[in-house]
Amino acid sequence: MTTNGWHPFPSLDPRSPAVIRLRRYLTTVRGVLAEILFALFLVGIGWLVSFVCLGVAGK
């Protein structure tokens, strides 16, 4: 439900158990994706440090 009252599926009650469960699943999926992205960010730092060090050393 948006702030102006529009809802993509008006027949679905946002407080129904199915919608709550779906929202919980989506939150979990987004959490998993966020953790994967954060791990990739750490990997990126490693890549960057290696790249910069080699660049500075002129290799």
Add this chain to the structure above:
Amino acid sequence: MTATRPFWRPVGYYAGLTLLILGSLQLLPCLVSVVCREWNMALVFLLGTGVSVLLGGVPVLLLHQDQPMRVGWREGLAAAAGSWLLGMLLCALPYWLSGSYLSYLDACFDVMSGFTTTGLTLVQDLDHLSNGLNTWRHLVTFVGGQGMVVLALSFLAGGSGGAYTMYVGEGKDERLAPNATHTSRYIWRISLIYLLVGTVALWLVGLRIGLSWDRSLLHGLWIFMSAWSTGGFAPMSQNILYYHSSAYELATLVFFIIGSFNFALHHAVLQGNRKELRRNVETISMTVTMTLLTLIATLGFIRANLYTDVAALFRKVFYQLISGHTTTGFMTVYARQFRTDWGDLALFAMTVAMLVGGSACSTAGGFKGLRVAVLFGAFRKTLRQASAAESRLIVQKYHHIRDLVLEDGTIQSAFLIVTCYMITYAVATLVGLLCGYPFVDASFEAASVTGNVGLSIGLTTPAMPAILKVTYILSMWMARLEFISVFVLVAILARKAVKR
């Protein structure tokens, strides 16, 4: 007259329950053996299940009581420490009966290495191990990562009064739910979500690099269990180097980094609090130490003029360093390359990374990023207090799930655990030196066992002296349980022995 509380009743009951569940778990590799038509291994697992269920089930039946069992701190801590030792002795049975180990001690070493998510191995001919035994090795490390007491607690019907003491005894202290049983179930739920995601991801990468679908699936499952638990076991002797694939390396890298996160952090993020990833003191601590240590190791390699392109440096140096930092132990180089290629500077960075380890209340070992942050905070607080006006009270804060004030008790506890780690590391190094190994080898391997890492410089082989194997088993066990529960168990056993 006050009645003394029966000490052995809760200890025996919960240790029995843990053995019962570990024994039942052997039915999974038994199933894999049946599917793969490895009939001998299937029989071995059936025998292992029978023995474990018998030895675990008898105390559970005899000591069971209808009223809730009172478990104090000493009972809970002793039950946790004792369960790990008994679990090692029983779970080693299939290893030993498989004929892949030279002695029962070697089998026990591998089980403790698995349970503590270390990843060092003394197996013979790893490349031709049966699928059933490989499944059992990786399952042991997966269960060890979450904690076998955590597994046992998650089967309890309701919240047991003293369950939290056993949970703490296993080196975990975060409450994700009001009681330990629900916390344990939540830990398993997080791990099973990732088991599905990770196995599918590694299966697809395996297919892409040319593995057959069944081999890719089994390897994906095993490698994921090992990566998530920051274990380091792999089905092939060349470890991750076997796959010769940057995609496989990247996938494992992502999963073992996530595996080294605190379960409280996973809980917060999977509940929708994604900002916690960049605010948490442990992720900040890990980012800082990882960057600094990568810098030091890279400088070492630049000085040695080795791995002079980014891809090689990333795959051969950064991968090993992060594998060490998260205490995983996956390798994309041969063990002896640490001795021949890695100079002193890079080995120093690696040793520090292995000792620091991953996050508290995670599958990782080491003295943990949280304690590094706490000690750094204490240092900062002392400096600020010294430079401030005498009447001013300095309050140091840090963010871990919520904003916390750094208290003296937290600093003392962190200092105590870090000291215990350093003493264990020093003793393990000393025993290595007494066995005749060079300092670099003894020190590297000691850091690996104390941090529950599993990277090896080539010292851990079936030919190493038995005294060193026992020292490493004890080091892995004590470090994984974070010492206190082991000290409590030893103190109680010693007191009982003296009384006799």
